[in-house]
Amino acid sequence: MVAKSYDAPQTELYTFPNQVFGNSTKIFNLISPKGKRGLVKDIIVDITADMVGTTTVPEVDVGTTSGEASYARYRLGSSATSGYPAAGGVKRATQEAITGNPPPTLSDYSGHVALEKAFIPKDTAFVVTLLAGTGGSPVGTANVYVVIDWF
DSSP states (O other): OOOOTTTSOEEEEEEEEEEEOSSSOEEEEEEOOTTOOEEEEEEEEEEEEEEEOSSBOOEEEEESSTTOOSSEEEEOBSSSSOBOOGGGOEEEGGGSOOOBTTTTEEOSSTTSEEOSOSOBOTTOEEEEEEEOOBSSSOEEEEEEEEEEEEO
């Protein structure tokens, strides 16, 4: 019996080392593997400097364009205005108090965690955005990892 692609997805880890979430947004343009569609399974953030934004905290978005989160989102704070501290170490979207399944979500505040929101279409460009916090003096530094299963 031959395994179906859903039984054995191709998992890829996208790595964005030493990223600064200060006053600028970072945009990474990627493309799905030929003939495969994908689901964002996890977002991992190894925080090395406190995530700060007094209006909104920094976030990682996966979508069709910069700052758009049609595939996944992870807001980096315990509330919309209180960012995760570096002392908290590594944060993983799937280790938050997920309440929705499927898709895995956490709405303790608006849009905190949303994974597997939609399939990334096959042979299609997509964007990982490291969105800076807003308000006050936004800062934060982290190694960011996005895990996608391709089928």
